[in-house]
Amino acid sequence: MFIDTHAHLNYPDILSKLDEVLSRAQDAGVEKIIVPATTYQTSLQIAELVQKHDMLYGAVGIHPTELKDFDESHLRGIEELARQSKIVAIGEIGLDYYWEPYDKELQQRILKEQFRIAKQECLPVIIHNRNSTADLMALVKEEYDEGKLKGQFHSFSAGIEEARQCTEMGFCISFTGNITYKPNDSTLLAYEIVKITGIDNLLLETDTPYLPPVPFRGKQNEPSFIKHTAEKIAELKRISVEELGKITTLNARRLYGI
Ligand SMILES: [Zn+2]
Numbered sequence: 001m002f003i004d005t006h007a008h009l010n011y012p013d014i015l016s017k018l019d020e021v022l023s024r025a026q027d028a029g030v031e032k033i034i035v036p037a038t039t040y041q042t043s044l045q046i047a048e049l050v051q052k053h054d055m056l057y058g059a060v061g062i063h064p065t066e067l068k069d070f071d072e073s074h075l076r077g078i079e080e081l082a083r084q085s086k087i088v089a090i091g092e093i094g095l096d097y098y099w100e101p102y103d104k105e106l107q108q109r110i111l112k113e114q115f116r117i118a119k120q121e122c123l124p125v126i127i128h129n130r131n132s133t134a135d136l137m138a139l140v141k142e143e144y145d146e147g148k149l150k151g152q153f154h155s156f157s158a159g160i161e162e163a164r165q166c167t168e169m170g171f172c173i174s175f176t177g178n179i180t181y182k183p184n185d186s187t188l189l190a191y192e193i194v195k196i197t198g199i200d201n202l203l204l205e206t207d208t209p210y211l212p213p214v215p216f217r218g219k220q221n222e223p224s225f226i227k228h229t230a231e232k233i234a235e236l237k238r239i240s241v242e243e244l245g246k247i248t249t250l251n252a253r254r255l256y257g258i
Contacts, residue, residue, distance in 0.1 A: 001030075002029050002226050002227070003249050004033045004226050007208035025222070035056055036092040043078055050087070063094070088124075089124045093110075093115075104135070107132075137162055140169070150171065151172070155211070167201040170201075175205075179213075200251055202233065202248055202251065204248045204252075209222070213229045230248075
Protein backbone atom coordinates (compact mmCIF):
# COMPACT_ATOMS: atom_id res chain seq x y z
CA MET A 1 0.00 0.00 0.00
CA PHE A 2 2.93 2.40 0.58
CA ILE A 3 6.31 2.89 -1.09
CA ASP A 4 8.91 4.62 1.06
CA THR A 5 10.91 6.43 -1.61
CA HIS A 6 13.71 7.56 0.72
CA ALA A 7 15.20 5.58 3.61
CA HIS A 8 18.91 5.42 4.52
CA LEU A 9 18.77 1.80 5.64
CA ASN A 10 22.50 1.36 5.08
CA TYR A 11 23.42 3.44 8.17
CA PRO A 12 25.14 1.12 10.68
CA ASP A 13 22.62 1.44 13.53
CA ILE A 14 19.76 0.45 11.20
CA LEU A 15 21.66 -2.14 9.22
CA SER A 16 22.37 -4.04 12.44
CA LYS A 17 18.63 -4.66 12.92
CA LEU A 18 17.50 -4.54 9.28
CA ASP A 19 15.39 -7.72 9.40
CA GLU A 20 13.24 -6.33 12.23
CA VAL A 21 12.95 -2.94 10.53
CA LEU A 22 11.81 -4.56 7.26
CA SER A 23 9.33 -6.84 8.96
CA ARG A 24 7.78 -3.90 10.85
CA ALA A 25 7.62 -2.01 7.54
CA GLN A 26 5.74 -4.87 5.89
CA ASP A 27 3.32 -5.07 8.82
CA ALA A 28 2.67 -1.34 8.36
CA GLY A 29 1.81 -1.82 4.68
CA VAL A 30 5.11 -0.73 3.14
CA GLU A 31 5.67 -2.86 0.05
CA LYS A 32 8.87 -1.35 -1.36
CA ILE A 33 11.65 0.93 -0.12
CA ILE A 34 14.22 2.94 -2.06
CA VAL A 35 17.62 3.27 -0.36
CA PRO A 36 19.62 6.28 -1.62
CA ALA A 37 23.41 6.43 -1.45
CA THR A 38 25.45 9.46 -0.42
CA THR A 39 28.97 8.48 -1.56
CA TYR A 40 30.62 6.12 -4.02
CA GLN A 41 31.39 3.74 -1.14
CA THR A 42 27.75 3.62 0.00
CA SER A 43 26.64 3.25 -3.63
CA LEU A 44 28.68 0.02 -3.79
CA GLN A 45 27.26 -1.09 -0.45
CA ILE A 46 23.65 -0.40 -1.47
CA ALA A 47 24.03 -2.11 -4.85
CA GLU A 48 24.92 -5.24 -2.90
CA LEU A 49 22.29 -4.78 -0.16
CA VAL A 50 19.35 -4.55 -2.57
CA GLN A 51 20.31 -7.89 -4.09
CA LYS A 52 19.61 -9.56 -0.75
CA HIS A 53 16.14 -8.16 -0.04
CA ASP A 54 13.20 -8.35 -2.44
CA MET A 55 11.51 -5.20 -1.20
CA LEU A 56 14.59 -2.98 -1.47
CA TYR A 57 15.68 -0.89 -4.47
CA GLY A 58 18.71 1.35 -4.61
CA ALA A 59 19.86 4.73 -5.85
CA VAL A 60 23.53 5.48 -6.48
CA GLY A 61 25.14 8.90 -6.34
CA ILE A 62 27.23 11.43 -4.44
CA HIS A 63 25.60 13.82 -1.96
CA PRO A 64 26.75 17.48 -2.02
CA THR A 65 27.96 17.36 1.61
CA GLU A 66 30.10 14.28 0.90
CA LEU A 67 32.63 15.73 -1.53
CA LYS A 68 35.69 15.74 0.76
CA ASP A 69 37.14 12.53 -0.66
CA PHE A 70 35.79 13.02 -4.16
CA ASP A 71 37.76 11.45 -6.96
CA GLU A 72 36.87 11.57 -10.67
CA SER A 73 36.90 7.75 -10.79
CA HIS A 74 33.84 7.77 -8.50
CA LEU A 75 31.69 9.17 -11.30
CA ARG A 76 32.69 6.33 -13.61
CA GLY A 77 31.91 3.90 -10.79
CA ILE A 78 28.45 5.44 -10.28
CA GLU A 79 27.80 5.19 -14.01
CA GLU A 80 28.64 1.50 -13.97
CA LEU A 81 26.53 0.74 -10.88
CA ALA A 82 23.60 2.60 -12.46
CA ARG A 83 23.27 -0.23 -14.98
CA GLN A 84 22.45 -2.86 -12.35
CA SER A 85 18.85 -4.03 -12.42
CA LYS A 86 17.73 -3.00 -8.91
CA ILE A 87 19.38 0.40 -9.12
CA VAL A 88 16.44 2.61 -10.04
CA ALA A 89 17.76 6.17 -9.68
CA ILE A 90 20.74 8.49 -9.38
CA GLY A 91 20.65 9.91 -5.85
CA GLU A 92 20.82 11.41 -3.53
CA ILE A 93 22.38 14.32 -5.34
CA GLY A 94 21.88 18.07 -5.22
CA LEU A 95 23.20 21.24 -3.60
CA ASP A 96 23.68 22.09 0.07
CA TYR A 97 24.76 25.58 1.15
CA TYR A 98 24.07 24.96 4.83
CA TRP A 99 26.95 22.88 6.14
CA GLU A 100 30.13 25.01 5.99
CA PRO A 101 32.56 25.04 4.40
CA TYR A 102 31.01 24.32 1.03
CA ASP A 103 32.34 24.73 -2.47
CA LYS A 104 29.48 25.93 -4.66
CA GLU A 105 31.39 25.46 -7.88
CA LEU A 106 32.43 21.89 -7.11
CA GLN A 107 28.92 20.97 -5.94
CA GLN A 108 27.39 22.32 -9.13
CA ARG A 109 29.88 20.54 -11.36
CA ILE A 110 29.35 17.17 -9.66
CA LEU A 111 25.58 17.64 -9.78
CA LYS A 112 25.70 18.41 -13.49
CA GLU A 113 27.84 15.34 -14.18
CA GLN A 114 25.35 13.18 -12.29
CA PHE A 115 22.37 14.70 -14.15
CA ARG A 116 24.15 13.66 -17.33
CA ILE A 117 24.68 10.09 -16.09
CA ALA A 118 20.98 9.91 -15.20
CA LYS A 119 19.90 11.08 -18.65
CA GLN A 120 22.33 8.79 -20.39
CA GLU A 121 21.14 5.76 -18.38
CA CYS A 122 17.46 6.85 -18.59
CA LEU A 123 17.14 6.94 -14.80
CA PRO A 124 15.34 9.49 -12.61
CA VAL A 125 17.23 11.61 -10.07
CA ILE A 126 16.61 12.06 -6.33
CA ILE A 127 17.34 15.68 -5.46
CA HIS A 128 18.50 17.18 -2.16
CA ASN A 129 18.28 20.96 -1.63
CA ARG A 130 19.32 22.92 1.42
CA ASN A 131 19.62 26.72 1.25
CA SER A 132 20.39 26.42 -2.46
CA THR A 133 17.03 26.80 -4.21
CA ALA A 134 17.96 29.48 -6.79
CA ASP A 135 21.12 27.75 -8.05
CA LEU A 136 19.42 24.37 -8.02
CA MET A 137 16.39 25.49 -10.01
CA ALA A 138 18.65 27.19 -12.55
CA LEU A 139 20.67 23.98 -13.01
CA VAL A 140 17.61 21.76 -13.25
CA LYS A 141 16.12 24.01 -15.95
CA GLU A 142 19.42 24.07 -17.81
CA GLU A 143 19.73 20.26 -17.79
CA TYR A 144 16.01 19.52 -18.21
CA ASP A 145 16.37 18.59 -21.91
CA GLU A 146 12.64 18.59 -22.67
CA GLY A 147 11.90 16.01 -20.02
CA LYS A 148 14.90 13.73 -20.33
CA LEU A 149 15.76 14.82 -16.78
CA LYS A 150 13.07 13.54 -14.42
CA GLY A 151 12.86 12.65 -10.78
CA GLN A 152 11.95 13.58 -7.24
CA PHE A 153 12.65 16.63 -5.09
CA HIS A 154 12.92 14.87 -1.73
CA SER A 155 12.13 16.61 1.58
CA PHE A 156 10.86 19.55 -0.44
CA SER A 157 12.06 22.84 1.03
CA ALA A 158 11.56 25.45 -1.70
CA GLY A 159 8.55 27.74 -2.16
CA ILE A 160 5.17 27.62 -3.88
CA GLU A 161 6.50 29.04 -7.15
CA GLU A 162 9.31 26.46 -7.32
CA ALA A 163 6.86 23.65 -6.51
CA ARG A 164 4.77 24.79 -9.44
CA GLN A 165 7.79 24.90 -11.76
CA CYS A 166 8.95 21.44 -10.63
CA THR A 167 5.62 19.79 -11.25
CA GLU A 168 5.18 21.60 -14.57
CA MET A 169 8.43 19.96 -15.64
CA GLY A 170 7.00 16.62 -14.50
CA PHE A 171 9.02 16.20 -11.31
CA CYS A 172 7.53 14.64 -8.19
CA ILE A 173 7.92 16.16 -4.75
CA SER A 174 7.71 14.65 -1.27
CA PHE A 175 7.66 15.71 2.35
CA THR A 176 9.04 13.87 5.38
CA GLY A 177 7.64 13.45 8.89
CA ASN A 178 8.24 17.14 9.55
CA ILE A 179 4.90 17.90 7.87
CA THR A 180 3.27 16.36 10.98
CA TYR A 181 5.01 18.82 13.35
CA LYS A 182 3.22 21.68 15.10
CA PRO A 183 2.20 24.36 12.59
CA ASN A 184 4.99 26.90 12.08
CA ASP A 185 6.01 28.91 9.01
CA SER A 186 7.58 25.97 7.20
CA THR A 187 4.80 23.49 8.06
CA LEU A 188 2.15 25.95 6.88
CA LEU A 189 4.04 26.46 3.62
CA ALA A 190 4.26 22.67 3.19
CA TYR A 191 0.47 22.43 3.70
CA GLU A 192 -0.07 25.01 0.96
CA ILE A 193 2.28 23.21 -1.42
CA VAL A 194 0.60 19.84 -0.83
CA LYS A 195 -2.80 21.42 -1.51
CA ILE A 196 -1.81 23.01 -4.83
CA THR A 197 0.29 20.09 -6.10
CA GLY A 198 -1.41 17.57 -8.37
CA ILE A 199 -1.78 14.24 -6.65
CA ASP A 200 0.08 12.51 -9.49
CA ASN A 201 3.18 14.52 -8.56
CA LEU A 202 3.28 13.48 -4.89
CA LEU A 203 5.38 10.69 -3.38
CA LEU A 204 5.78 9.43 0.18
CA GLU A 205 9.09 9.15 2.05
CA THR A 206 10.41 8.85 5.59
CA ASP A 207 14.05 10.02 5.15
CA THR A 208 14.89 7.35 7.73
CA PRO A 209 16.64 7.74 10.20
CA TYR A 210 15.90 11.50 10.28
CA LEU A 211 12.75 13.55 10.86
CA PRO A 212 10.40 11.00 12.46
CA PRO A 213 6.72 11.97 12.35
CA VAL A 214 4.58 12.74 15.38
CA PRO A 215 4.15 10.68 17.66
CA PHE A 216 7.71 9.32 17.27
CA ARG A 217 9.72 12.53 17.61
CA GLY A 218 13.03 11.94 19.35
CA LYS A 219 13.13 8.34 18.15
CA GLN A 220 15.02 6.93 15.20
CA ASN A 221 12.75 7.14 12.17
CA GLU A 222 11.99 3.99 10.17
CA PRO A 223 9.81 3.06 7.16
CA SER A 224 6.99 1.62 9.32
CA PHE A 225 6.28 5.17 10.55
CA ILE A 226 5.30 6.34 7.05
CA LYS A 227 1.59 6.03 7.74
CA HIS A 228 1.63 9.09 10.03
CA THR A 229 3.03 11.30 7.29
CA ALA A 230 0.58 9.76 4.82
CA GLU A 231 -2.34 10.53 7.16
CA LYS A 232 -1.40 14.22 7.31
CA ILE A 233 -1.05 14.48 3.53
CA ALA A 234 -4.33 12.60 2.95
CA GLU A 235 -6.07 15.02 5.33
CA LEU A 236 -4.69 18.00 3.37
CA LYS A 237 -5.77 16.42 0.05
CA ARG A 238 -9.18 15.50 1.55
CA ILE A 239 -8.93 11.86 0.54
CA SER A 240 -8.58 8.65 2.54
CA VAL A 241 -5.13 7.41 3.50
CA GLU A 242 -5.86 4.22 1.48
CA GLU A 243 -6.52 6.29 -1.64
CA LEU A 244 -3.38 8.37 -1.06
CA GLY A 245 -1.34 5.20 -0.55
CA LYS A 246 -2.68 3.72 -3.76
CA ILE A 247 -1.99 6.80 -5.90
CA THR A 248 1.47 7.60 -4.48
CA THR A 249 2.45 3.94 -4.91
CA LEU A 250 1.46 4.11 -8.58
CA ASN A 251 3.42 7.35 -8.93
CA ALA A 252 6.54 5.74 -7.44
CA ARG A 253 6.15 2.66 -9.64
CA ARG A 254 5.83 4.81 -12.73
CA LEU A 255 8.78 7.10 -11.92
CA TYR A 256 11.19 4.40 -10.75
CA GLY A 257 9.95 1.52 -12.91
CA ILE A 258 9.47 -0.76 -9.89
ZN1 LIG B 1 18.40 11.52 2.40
